[in-house]
Amino acid sequence: MDIEEIQTFVEVADTGGISSAALRLGVAKSIVSRRLLRLEEELGVQLLARTTRGAALTEAGVTFRDYAARVSAEIDAAREAILPAGELRGRLRVAVPFSFGPTHFAPILAEMARRHPQLQIHTCYSDRFVDLVTEGYDCAIRVGYLQDSNLIARRVGAVYGKLVASPDYIKAHGVPESPEELLAHEALMQSTEAWQLMDGDKIVTVRPQGRFKADNGTALVLAATAGLGIAYLPDSLTREYVASGALVPVMTRYPPPPGGCICDPPAGAASRTEDTRAHRIAD
Secondary structure, X not given: XXXXXXXXXXXXXXXXXXXXXXXXXXXXXXXXXXXXXXXXXXXXXXXXXXXXXXXXXXXXXXXXXXXXXXXXXXXHHHHHHOOOOOOOXXXXXXXXXXXXXXXXXXXXXXXXXXXXXXXXXXXXXXXXXXXXXXXXXXXXXXXXXXXXXXXXXXXXXXXXXXEEEOHHHHHHHOOOOOHHHHOOOEEEEOOOOOEEEEEOOEXXXXXXXXXXXXXXXXXXXXXXXXXXXXXXXXXXXXXXXXXXXXXXXXXXXXXXXXXXEEEEOOOOOOOHHHHHHHHHHHO
């Protein structure tokens, strides 16, 4: 029985589909399909029920997955054990914010690749919140707060932000003085997210509304300077605009709490080796 076929099956089982498993493995979907067919032929049972929405485990597949995952993890551990101390290998897919990922995290990832010649690092720079499992990522670095309880977050540093608006917006609409008043204003958001604000030692959550949304922090900064509303952004994006007077901090009594975390896939979705690679970024 080929270990590559076993590991491919585990990826498909854990990610829920051939496409997402192919992304995680860095191979074509046709290769994943062939490996699965060979494995099923060798075992003489159907492990997966293919559907238009993905692949669901059969009863035999559920049973086999647990054994296969343990075998896969032990093989990964064995490979790690014979490497020079501390050396990493394999493939690491990381999702990083576009707004400041290239300046803040790209140097770290480049240094990681330099130190570990056997490690492949594939980075996606995007401000949208990716689905780590179905899109095949090993980890994601994000600024904010973990809303999906199936994920595990490890803080890697504090990122500070503020609420900002342009002088023109303030002149036309005034300044909110409390989280409740913020609900009456136009908010510039990535989606329909909740905003967290500090009220002394307490965290207050508000769900503002707005007609302008963008999946990119830079676009939200420009929308704020155009007077379209109030934005909730990290200081690294707004610092020069605040310094020039193009943006003005608002509701400074209610600052956003420091954010910043690295998010891993749900427990069990990644191998022990992938877990080591992902956490080496945090270290």
